[in-house]
Amino acid sequence: MGTLQAIPLNHYILVSVILFSIGVMGVLLRRNAIIIFMCIELMLNAVNLLMVAFSAHHGDGSGQVFVFFIMAVAAAEVAVGLSILIMMHRNTNTTDVGFLNKLKF
Amino acid sequence: MKALLLLSGLGILGIVSEILNFKKYIYKLTIVGLILTLGITFLEWDNPAPLQFSNMVNFDNLAISFIAVLVVTAILWFLTSAPIFDDSEHIADKTTLILFALVGAVCMVSYHNVTMLFIGIEILSICMYVMAGSKKGDLASNESSMKYFLMGAFATGFLLMGIAFIYGATATFDLAEIKMYMENSPEHLELVYTGITLLVIGLSFKISAVPFHFWAPDVYDGAPIQVTSLMSTIVKTAAIAAFYKLFTVSFASQSIAWECTLSYIAGITIILGNLIAVFQSSAKRMLAYSGISHAGYLLLAILANNTSGGNALVYYTLAYSVATIAAFAIIALVLQAKGDTNFSSFEGLGKKNPLLALATILSMLSLAGIPPFAGFFGKYYLFTSYLENHGIGLVVVALIGSAISIYYYFRLIVTMFKGESEEVIPISGTVKLVLILCILITVALGIFPELLNGGW
Amino acid sequence: METPISYVPILIQLAVALGFVVTTIIATHFLGPKRKTKKKLDPFECGIESSGNARVPYSVRYFLTAILFVLFDVEVIFMYPWAVNFKALGLTGLLEMFLFIGLLLLGFFYVIKKGALKWEDNN
Numbered sequence: 001m002g003t004l005q006a007i008p009l010n011h012y013i014l015v016s017v018i019l020f021s022i023g024v025m026g027v028l029l030r031r032n033a034i035i036i037f038m039c040i041e042l043m044l045n046a047v048n049l050l051m052v053a054f055s056a057h058h059g060d061g062s063g064q065v066f067v068f069f070i071m072a073v074a075a076a077e078v079a080v081g082l083s084i085l086i087m088m089h090r091n092t093n094t095t096d097v098g099f100l101n102k103l104k105f
Numbered sequence: 106m107k108a109l110l111l112l113s114g115l116g117i118l119g120i121v122s123e124i125l126n127f128k129k130y131i132y133k134l135t136i137v138g139l140i141l142t143l144g145i146t147f148l149e150w151d152n153p154a155p156l157q158f159s160n161m162v163n164f165d166n167l168a169i170s171f172i173a174v175l176v177v178t179a180i181l182w183f184l185t186s187a188p189i190f191d192d193s194e195h196i197a198d199k200t201t202l203i204l205f206a207l208v209g210a211v212c213m214v215s216y217h218n219v220t221m222l223f224i225g226i227e228i229l230s231i232c233m234y235v236m237a238g239s240k241k242g243d244l245a246s247n248e249s250s251m252k253y254f255l256m257g258a259f260a261t262g263f264l265l266m267g268i269a270f271i272y273g274a275t276a277t278f279d280l281a282e283i284k285m286y287m288e289n290s291p292e293h294l295e296l297v298y299t300g301i302t303l304l305v306i307g308l309s310f311k312i313s314a315v316p317f318h319f320w321a322p323d324v325y326d327g328a329p330i331q332v333t334s335l336m337s338t339i340v341k342t343a344a345i346a347a348f349y350k351l352f353t354v355s356f357a358s359q360s361i362a363w364e365c366t367l368s369y370i371a372g373i374t375i376i377l378g379n380l381i382a383v384f385q386s387s388a389k390r391m392l393a394y395s396g397i398s399h400a401g402y403l404l405l406a407i408l409a410n411n412t413s414g415g416n417a418l419v420y421y422t423l424a425y426s427v428a429t430i431a432a433f434a435i436i437a438l439v440l441q442a443k444g445d446t447n448f449s450s451f452e453g454l455g456k457k458n459p460l461l462a463l464a465t466i467l468s469m470l471s472l473a474g475i476p477p478f479a480g481f482f483g484k485y486y487l488f489t490s491y492l493e494n495h496g497i498g499l500v501v502v503a504l505i506g507s508a509i510s511i512y513y514y515f516r517l518i519v520t521m522f523k524g525e526s527e528e529v530i531p532i533s534g535t536v537k538l539v540l541i542l543c544i545l546i547t548v549a550l551g552i553f554p555e556l557l558n559g560g561w
Numbered sequence: 562m563e564t565p566i567s568y569v570p571i572l573i574q575l576a577v578a579l580g581f582v583v584t585t586i587i588a589t590h591f592l593g594p595k596r597k598t599k600k601k602l603d604p605f606e607c608g609i610e611s612s613g614n615a616r617v618p619y620s621v622r623y624f625l626t627a628i629l630f631v632l633f634d635v636e637v638i639f640m641y642p643w644a645v646n647f648k649a650l651g652l653t654g655l656l657e658m659f660l661f662i663g664l665l666l667l668g669f670f671y672v673i674k675k676g677a678l679k680w681e682d683n684n
Contacts, residue, residue, distance in 0.1 A: 013273075020262070033251070033255070044265065047268075062220075062277070065642065068638050070223075071638055073227045075631055075634075076227070077231060077254075077261075079631055080231050081254050081258065086624055087238060088247045090621075091244055091247055117667065120668070120671050123671055124670050124671060
């Protein structure tokens with residue numbers, strides 16, 4: 001048992017799941033690419049919170065190390081994503097994903 | 106492990122070549138390096154200590170076989186894809202990105218810790234996002250890259266949530282320890298089941314199985330054709346190998362949590378992928394849908410949940426990758442000569458271009474699973490490994506799917522011999538070499554299927 | 562264990578954070594002198610008269626630099642656990658960290674070579 005156990009683990013799980021769901025709904029419903037990025041970040045941060053909570057609960061450090069990796073990778077991912085967005089913006093002058101309709105089923 | 110280090114070294118060499126101005130040699134250096142890697146990979150066969158780097162990676166024989174498949178595919182791919190390396194300004198960038206993608210793929214087939222799985226998936230995906238958008242001025246390429254990125258990152262979210270739940274239950278990321286936990290009547294079943302379901306969703310996104318496939322046709326269609334070829338071979342092989350490893354090593358004893366879901370996903374993927382492929386008018390898009398349906402067949406190996414499933418998977422991915430590389434090389438040639446990839450562009454090409462025709466026929470027959478070519482034995486091994494401990498239901502569905510697929514694969518062959526065209530498509534020496542190699546591998550694997558289905 | 566009392570520290574933190582913001586806003590409202598002249602209410606940039614719209618597209622160089630900054634900045638997080646365990650990891654840890662920094666530096670040289678940090682010859 002870690003030291004953070006004043007608040008029960010269930011509450012941490014609940015908060016992360018709620019955050020994660022908000023992120024998922026945001027990705028599915030919003031049309032602006034930047035907002036979608038933010039929602040994806042929200043999903044990743046929900047995971048980070050959950051990992052750290054479990055890590056403290058189990059008294060095991062590997063969960064926190066995993067969080068470091070998630071953070072570093074998320075930064076790399078966002079860098080690539082923003083670059084793609086800039087490239088798209090140069091060609092179309094918009095960040096709305098509605099224009100992504102040149103390729104159809 | 107040497108393969109992993111050598112490939113990373115090659116990638117770093119790519120960066121150095123840009124800094125020190127010897128990037129015009131990097132293409133040739135890469136091919137030499139990849140051939141070297143292939144040789145070194147086999148030196149580690151029957152490795153007495155497969156677990157390395159504090160148990161982070163596991164280079165057992167299955168992993169080495171997958172690495173060999175990946176490296177062979179990469180060599181063939183590099184030889185066919187000289188056109189995207191023509192542009193001398195970005196040659197080092199593109200080579201490095203592909204090599205790092207390969208490093209990611211190697212991590213994905215050899216991980217023994219979920220951390221490595223995540224890092225491998227991300228290394229592979231981030232490189233592929235950039236490659237998909239490598240035609241900067243082309244709107245279709247931009248769109249492909251953007252969609253791939255958004256869907257890839259979204260899927261990563263699900264994957265990570267799944268990993269977090271599994272960690273919550275087991276307090277470890279090590280595959281062997283997770284396996285032990287799962288076998289000893291786990292106490293937190295609710296966490297385990299949620300985690301497994303989320304992992305199924307995340308990984309199904311990555312292998313583009315129906316109903317998580319909707320991004321794949323657009324991404325495959327919009328990306329430059331060489332990149333599409335890479336995405337439907339190396340990326341798919343690595344993703345399915347990672348999927349197989351996680352589920353048959355760690356979650357084998359909890360198969361009740363995923364078997365039913367995955368069976369339905371496999372069945373729907375096979376039927377829907379093949380059905381939609383029938384209605385495509387562009388060969389590139391047709392291959393994209395056929396790639397989706399092949400993901401369905403590959404899922405059978407995971408459902409088989411035994412070691413012969415792994416053998417079948419190695420065999421199938423090699424047969425599928427070789428045939429797909431050849432098919433995409435042919436489509437790229439036609440695209441270069443005619444300007445589009447519609448079926449009408451293929452009319453009459455068979456009569457004047459014997460090598461092209463032969464390679465098309467063999468790769469299509471192999472993809473359709475007609476004996477005696479490699480694809481047939483791939484499917485045969487998959488089905489037998491599945492039937493070892495399951496009923497016949499899903500195999501019947503898969504056979505119906507194969508029957509549908511024969512229609513559209515033959516359509517391309519028939520188109521090539523229909524109509525008149527005097528055009529002779531110029532084929533460069535290396536592409537000729539690759540086509541001949543692909544033909545040889547497809548036939549050799551078909552005639553001597555035991556070559557690769559030996560004992561490991 | 563499952564009592565609302567566990568949340569008291571969080572509530573206190575929330576109250577302090579909100580309280581600080583609200584108090585400062587109200588306090589400045591009452592404390593500061595108010596002289597509303599036209600000159601005072603003008604938006605200003607360092608005393609220079611403002612001109613044009615602020616919502617013009619930035620040069621892509623800003624984005625490039627910002628993105629590169631984020632990339633290199635975040636890599637520092639791997640140094641915290643290493644620094645905490647510096648003694649335990651010993652020489653191996655030091656060499657591994659040199660390798661890590663070396664690879665990062667290689668990336669940095671690559672960026673310079675590619676001209677991503679050049680501000681002149683803007684296009």
